[in-house]
Amino acid sequence: MRILVSGAGMAGLAAGINLGVTGNDVTIVERADHLRVNGSPVDVRGDALDAARSMNVLDQIHARRVTMTERSQFIDADGTVVAELPVSEISDSEDDIEIPREDLAHVLHGALTPTTSLVFGESIAHLHDDGAGVDVAFASGRQDRFDLVVGADGMHSLTRRLTFGPEGDYLKHLGFYVALTDLPAQRGGDRESSFLNWPGHLIGIARYHDTALGVLNFRSDWIDYDYRDLDAQRRILLDAFAGHDEWRVPEILDAVRNDPELYFDSVSQIHLPTWHKGRVVLVGDAAHCASNLSGRGASLAITGTWLLAQALHKHQGDLETAFDEYETNQRPYATRAQDSAGPGGDLIMPATQQALDARNERLRAMTRG
Template sequence: MRILVSGAGMAGLAAGINLGATGNDVTIVERAGHLRVNGSPVDVRGDALGIARSMGILEQIHARRVTMTERAQFIDASGDVVAELPVSEISDSDQDIEIPREDLAHVLHEALTGTTSLIFAESIAELHDDGAGVEVTFTSGKRDRFDLVVGADGLHSLTRRLTFGPECDFLKHLGFYVALTELPSQQDSGRTSPFLSWPGHLIGIAHYNDTALGVLNFRSDWIEYDYRDLDAQKRILLDAFAGHEEWRVPEILDAVRSDPELYFDSVSQIHMPTWHKGRVVLVGDAAHCASNLSGRGASLAITGTWLLAQALLKHPENLKAAFDEYEHSQRPYVTRAQDSAGPGGDLLMPATQQALDERNERLRAMTRG
């Protein structure tokens, strides 16, 4: 089959590998002019590890392993440690692998074979599914026809909107916002990752390899803004942390002001009754974003695209049967991931000072054993 994949994030690249490996002619289009690699490290865990082995990428993933989250510490306004985050609070197994997002993107990109082509600075403008195929008009003005379109274009998926309807029909806001900004390399990089909390807020520096990443989280009801408007994002973020001069907060906020590639978004999930319609199917965050609080987004991208490829291989003449099998197999992973996100916000951003103090005491007790 000729398959178009929209988006070259983790799910899009994994789809390119898995669908290409089963004999399909795959084209990936990516709106950005380069691989999208900004963001904090991600986890590969559970059955995704075995699938990564089958994909031939587990060794490369393991070689790039980092332990950023394992060294997370909660500090006070003076920078003194008040509690540490036990591994048991963030990981189900010592087999989980944490890897920089950019490293995983490059591992996946390098694993693409000749059956998959990747086109940057291109995206879908219109889709028309006539039952026998999908006519696609691209933003460049080019047109082409595919047997299948795979939406792997993330939380704000255009493929989902064009095929299933507006984002608001499927998005569940969890009550938090997150931002990431790159900081200048620092001498203490790679040792610990300190985070300062006050009610409803978390700000800190995540260290891994030679990278220092400013991390900002805060509680909020839904905020209406254009998610492509960088200045609007910065205003929201700076207002949320205004009035705080303690520790290294000013330094991190200065980085926010000057960052041309700031990452800012709601902490939200996508809940859909089905991930396919006609000859269009969704994978990864486009289908079932579990949010960064779950720590399972990359794993869901790997398992989902693998299961989709295997289902299509099993039912080459029956797309509906293939899609139904893919959804039936992937749903348990998604349900677990989405359910696991709930406690994460209360752990990182307790809503009150009392809850914050209780969290620190509980973590100290766990550390003491």
């Protein structure tokens, strides 16, 4: 089949590998002009490890393992450690692998088959599914026809909007916002990741290799803004953390003001009753975003695309049966990940001082034990 994949994030690259290796002619289009690799490390865990092994990338993933989250600590306004984060709080198994986002992207990109092409600076503008195929008009003006379109374009998926309707119909806001900003490289010295809390807020520095990221999280009801407006994102963040000059907060906020690739978004989930319609199917965050609080987004992308490719290969030409099988097999993983997100928010940014003190005491007790 000729398959179009929209998006070259983890789900899109994994789809390119899994659909390519089963004999399809795959084209991936990515709106950006490069691989988008900014962000904190991600986890590959559970059955995603087996899927990665079947994709022949597990050894490469393991070789790039980091321990950023395992070395995370909570501090007070003076930078004194008040609690450490036990591995048991963040990991299901000692087999889980934490890997820098950019490393995973490059591993997956390097594993694309010769029958898979990646086109940067291109995106879908319009889809027309006539039952026998999908006519695609691209933002560049080019037109083409495919047997199948895979939406792997994230929580704000254009493919989903064109096929299923407005994002607001399927988005569930969890009451948090998250931002990441680049800080000057850290060579030598402290390798711990340190985070400062006050009620409903977390700000800190995540470190791995020679990389340092400013991390900002805060609790808030839904904020109506254009998620493509970088200046609006900066204003929201600076307002949320205004009035604080403890520790290294001013340094992190200065980075927010000057970072041209600042990442900012709501912590939200996508809930759809089905992930396919006609010859269009969704994978990864486009289908079932669980939010970064679940720690399972990359794993869902890997398992989901592997399951989709296996179902399509098994039911040659019978798309409806293949899609149903993919959803039946992937839905439990997505549901578990979505259900796990709530406790994550309470762990990293308790809503009240009382809850914050209780969190720190609980973690200290676990460390002593």
